[in-house]
Amino acid sequence: MPDFLIYAIIVALAIAIVAGPLGAFVVWQRLSYFGDTLAHGALLGVAVGVFAKINITFAVVACCLLLAALLFILQKKTGLGDDAMLGLLSHSALAAGLVSISLMGTSVDLFAFLFGDLLTTTLGDLLLITGVCLCVLTLIIVFWRKLLLCVIDANLAKVEGIPVALMRALLLFAMALVVAFAMRVVGVLLITALLVIPATASRRLSQSPEAMAIGAAIIGCLATGFGLIASYIYNTPAGPSIALSATGLFALTLLIKQK
Amino acid sequence: MSQMTSSAAELPLIEIKEAYLDFAGNRVLNNINLTLNPNEIVTVIGPNGAGKSSLVKLAVGLQTPSQGSVKRKTKLRIGYMPQKLIIDQQLPLNTQRFLSLCGNKAALENAVARLDIHCLLKTPIQKLSGGEMQRVLLARALMGKPELLVLDEPAQGVDVIGQAELYHLIGQLRKELGCGVLMVSHDLHIVMAQTDQVLCLNKHICCHGAPESVSKHPEYLQLFGKKAAADIAIYTHNHDHQHDMHGDVIGDSHHNCQHDHT
Numbered sequence: 001m002p003d004f005l006i007y008a009i010i011v012a013l014a015i016a017i018v019a020g021p022l023g024a025f026v027v028w029q030r031l032s033y034f035g036d037t038l039a040h041g042a043l044l045g046v047a048v049g050v051f052a053k054i055n056i057t058f059a060v061v062a063c064c065l066l067l068a069a070l071l072f073i074l075q076k077k078t079g080l081g082d083d084a085m086l087g088l089l090s091h092s093a094l095a096a097g098l099v100s101i102s103l104m105g106t107s108v109d110l111f112a113f114l115f116g117d118l119l120t121t122t123l124g125d126l127l128l129i130t131g132v133c134l135c136v137l138t139l140i141i142v143f144w145r146k147l148l149l150c151v152i153d154a155n156l157a158k159v160e161g162i163p164v165a166l167m168r169a170l171l172l173f174a175m176a177l178v179v180a181f182a183m184r185v186v187g188v189l190l191i192t193a194l195l196v197i198p199a200t201a202s203r204r205l206s207q208s209p210e211a212m213a214i215g216a217a218i219i220g221c222l223a224t225g226f227g228l229i230a231s232y233i234y235n236t237p238a239g240p241s242i243a244l245s246a247t248g249l250f251a252l253t254l255l256i257k258q259k
Numbered sequence: 260m261s262q263m264t265s266s267a268a269e270l271p272l273i274e275i276k277e278a279y280l281d282f283a284g285n286r287v288l289n290n291i292n293l294t295l296n297p298n299e300i301v302t303v304i305g306p307n308g309a310g311k312s313s314l315v316k317l318a319v320g321l322q323t324p325s326q327g328s329v330k331r332k333t334k335l336r337i338g339y340m341p342q343k344l345i346i347d348q349q350l351p352l353n354t355q356r357f358l359s360l361c362g363n364k365a366a367l368e369n370a371v372a373r374l375d376i377h378c379l380l381k382t383p384i385q386k387l388s389g390g391e392m393q394r395v396l397l398a399r400a401l402m403g404k405p406e407l408l409v410l411d412e413p414a415q416g417v418d419v420i421g422q423a424e425l426y427h428l429i430g431q432l433r434k435e436l437g438c439g440v441l442m443v444s445h446d447l448h449i450v451m452a453q454t455d456q457v458l459c460l461n462k463h464i465c466c467h468g469a470p471e472s473v474s475k476h477p478e479y480l481q482l483f484g485k486k487a488a489a490d491i492a493i494y495t496h497n498h499d500h501q502h503d504m505h506g507d508v509i510g511d512s513h514h515n516c517q518h519d520h521t
Binding site for chain 2: 152
């Protein structure tokens with residue numbers, strides 16, 4: 001097997017593993033629109049990177065983190081939880097990204113950003129991405145109990161002395177990081193799929209939050225494996241193949257009675 | 260508010276002074292003064308929309324007053340029981356795991372035994388009935404060994420026998436833990452046997468004091484009507500014996516109460 005393929009597989013699995021528990025929080029906290037907004041913002045990051053001639057990965061990460069901070073503040077100030085407002089932001093971010101990239105001319109391979117470009121992964125990318133995934137996973141594990149208490153009821157957690165706003169910021173920060181790096185695996189348009197579909201499938205099989213998070217990571221890895229194989233055999237784009245495999249696994253869980 | 264002599268030496272758990280709360284130009288709370296001491300039960304009563312829940316939120320720090328001050332004892336351990344707890348269906352969580360997030364195994368077993376909720380441990384938290392949820396929430400509040408229990412309408416969704424039992428239990432817990440209790444209720448007659456101070460709220464404090472004096476206060480009568488006051492006379496002697504969770508009379512009554520309770 002050529003090196004680039006091995007790198008691709010490792011990177012995709014690393015993202016799938018961290019997307020499991022993170023995706024569980026996205027489902028519990030109804031953050032999928034947040035994920036979309038961040039992902040679409042990543043495209044804007046690409047445009048900024050190209051325009052300012054800085055490292056694109058750096059620009060994307062910075063853009064996602066900035067957007068996460070903005071969303072955090074907006075949500076605190078205005079109680080921005082509603083569907084319409086996030087829909088507006090999310091799609092505006094996508095449109096802004098698309099327009100600014102096309103304004104750059106033809107120097108950017110838009111398709112690669114929209115649907116993922118796993119096979120160009122270098123050893124440097126591999127080290128960076130697995131490192132980031134490891135950090136995010138560690139954060140989630142360390143703060144698991146507090147994060148979970150915030151999910152159960154923010155007010156209750158606050159009265160009991162849990163720093164709710166900080167936990168919220170931590171979750172959005174972790175999401176921004178993962179989204180920024182998952183862009184390479186599944187592309188801007190399908191990042192939320194990688195977060196939401198394995199977690200939703202896992203929900204049907206689990207009786208505890210921990211089981212759901214671990215199950216989501218396993219289902220994500222399976223979907224990644226099947227998707228990459230399918231992509232290799234049928235020469236389909238890797239991102240959509242992975243997302244579709246995850247959907248297939250979810251459909252399989254429908255055969256099982258929900259616990 | 261008047262101080263209880265037994266706790267005069269200790270610092271109050273909560274001290275609210277001249278607090279006002281406004282939401283978008285609407286005054287929700289008007290000039291609230293409240294002191295809650297250790298080992299004291301304060302009950303807030305009032306009609307719908309009187310700002311009872313807002314007052315509770317102000318006390319526990321979920322709201323900051325628009326004016327005035329709310330002081331809590333430093334590092335006050337609060338056991339909070341909200342009016343409702345709605346947990347997302349997508350979260351697979353049974354009662355046991357829910358409780359185990361809040362303390363160690365010994366604390367959990369103790370609280371479970373105290374509230375007689377052993378049979379609920381494996382039930383998904385979303386499937387608990389209103390009364391079951393209240394007991395689980397109370398168990399959860401206990402596990403943190405609170406210095407202050409805050410209960411927002413603890414008897415919601417509980418039948419009358421269960422309510423009397425619940426309030427009796429709260430009274431017992433206060434003695435065991437020596438904690439202060441702040442609770443919201445709209446049935447003065449059921450809580451009064453367990454209450455030291457009643458605060459009658461209708462955006463401002465209409466009247467406050469011992470339950471018997473509040474029940475005769477003209478503003479209270481105006482808010483709740485004479486019928487409510489008459490009910491109190493009926494109910495006050497009714498707390499000499501206790502029921503357990505199943506409605507049976509418990510034998511350890513502190514008075515010799517001979518009348519038939521049914």
